[in-house]
Amino acid sequence: DTAVSQTPKYLVTQMGNDKSIKCEQNLGHDTMYWYKQDSKKFLKIMFSYNNKELIINETVPNRFSPKSPDKAHLNLHINSLELGDSAVYFCASSLYGQFVPEAFFGQGTRLTVV
Amino acid sequence: QQQVKQSPQSLIVQKGGIPIINCAYENTAFDYFPWYQQFPGKGPALLIAIRPDVSEKKEGRFTISFNKSAKQFSLHIMDSQPGDSATYFCAASGEGSSNTGKLIFGQGTTLQVKP
Numbered sequence: 053d054t055a056v057s058q059t060p061k062y063l064v065t066q067m068g069n070d071k072s073i074k075c076e077q078n079l080g081h082d083t084m085y086w087y088k089q090d091s092k093k094f095l096k097i098m099f100s101y102n103n104k105e106l107i108i109n110e111t112v113p114n115r116f117s118p119k120s121p122d123k124a125h126l127n128l129h130i131n132s133l134e135l136g137d138s139a140v141y142f143c144a145s146s147l148y149g150q151f152v153p154e155a156f157f158g159q160g161t162r163l164t165v166v
Numbered sequence: 167q168q169q170v171k172q173s174p175q176s177l178i179v180q181k182g183g184i185p186i187i188n189c190a191y192e193n194t195a196f197d198y199f200p201w202y203q204q205f206p207g208k209g210p211a212l213l214i215a216i217r218p219d220v221s222e223k224k225e226g227r228f229t230i231s232f233n234k235s236a237k238q239f240s241l242h243i244m245d246s247q248p249g250d251s252a253t254y255f256c257a258a259s260g261e262g263s264s265n266t267g268k269l270i271f272g273q274g275t276t277l278q279v280k281p
Contacts, residue, residue, distance in 0.1 A: 056209070083267055093253055095210070142209050146267040152217075153198060153259055153267035157209035160252055163238040 055079050058158040059144050065133055067165055073128045073161045075143030083148045084126035085155065086118060089140040101126055102148050110140075133165045169193055170258050172272025179246055180280050187275045188240045197260035199268070201230065201241050204253045213254070214241070246279045253277070265274035 056077045077084060085108070086098040088130050100108035101120040115131045128144060143158040173191045179185045190198075200215035216223045216230045216239065225229045227244040243250055256272040 075199065085267070091203075093274045095269075095274075097268050097270075100268060102244075102266070102267055108268055118276075144209075148267065150267070152215065154200070154212055154215070155269060157202075157266055159207075159209050164264060 056145055056156050056158040058145055059143075060161060061159060062162050062164075064164045067133055067135060068129045069133050070129070071133060071161075071163070072130070073141055073143075075126045075128075075158055077124055077143075077145040077156070079145055081145035081147050081155060081156075082123050083146050084120065084123070085144040086126065086128050087142040087144060087157075089142060089160070091139070095142070099128075102154065108114055110158075130163075133163075135165050138165045146153050167185075170256060170272045172256050172275060174201070174275060175273065176276045177265055177277075178278045178280065183246050183249060183279070185243050185246055185250075185252055186240055187256070187277075188238065189272050190236075190238045191258050191270075191272075192237065193258070194237070196258040198258070199230070199232065199239050200257050200259070202255040202257060202271075204255065204274075210255060214266055216221075236240075246277075248279045248281050251277055251279050262270045 058075045079084050081101045085100045098152045099118040104120045117129045120126045138162045144154040144155045170241040182279040201213045202210035202211045203213045212228045213229045214225045232239045254275045
């Protein structure tokens with residue numbers, strides 16, 4: 053069983069389009085995250101939800117909108133895609149407030165904007 | 167502002183060698199320091215982690231050394247194998263009792279272990 057699963061794994065789209073990435077975790081965690089990995093492999097947090105409540109919102113263009121219908125799911129919708137949005141997007145999950153906040157990552161979604 | 171600085175960017179060792187990857191952090195509020203391993207096309211996976219109340223932690227062939235006063239920590243891989251070839255990330259986290267689990271990552275180190 054996959055602990056954190058993302059769909060799709062690959063996404064190729066044209067500039068200006070709107071796209072969504074979905075994430076689901078079956079670990080019973082209450083906190084989920086979106087991280088962006090750029091072409092130099094640098095990982096940076098974008099958003100985090102705890103029990104459907106947004107708790108982290110880094111400096112991200114408002115074209116990016118996360119949504120969490122329940123604590124096991126976190127989706128990322130991107131409007132008006134730009135070339136610079138091309139990256140690998142990772143979903144992760146953990147338990148909030150833990151002494152050892154181990155985060156589990158999905159396999160990533162490689163977004164290519166052409 | 168890069169809160170966690172990692173070096174070297176890339177590393178090549180022979181099988182059996184001991185690659186060492188170093189990280190330095192700035193924020194003294196950090197209290198959890200994990201290392202993640204990432205293979206091509208995969209997500210990062212937790213390898214080993216340490217808290218600042220200990221100076222060293224070993225798990226199998228992987229060892230973290232932690233120097234709180236210098237705000238530095240490092241990963242040592244004993245008896246490295248070609249299967250250890252991957253990108254390694256250090257990270258830091260910690261906001262006390264309200265820890266959101268937000269991870270601040272280093273820039274990553276690409277390790278190649280030659281047979």
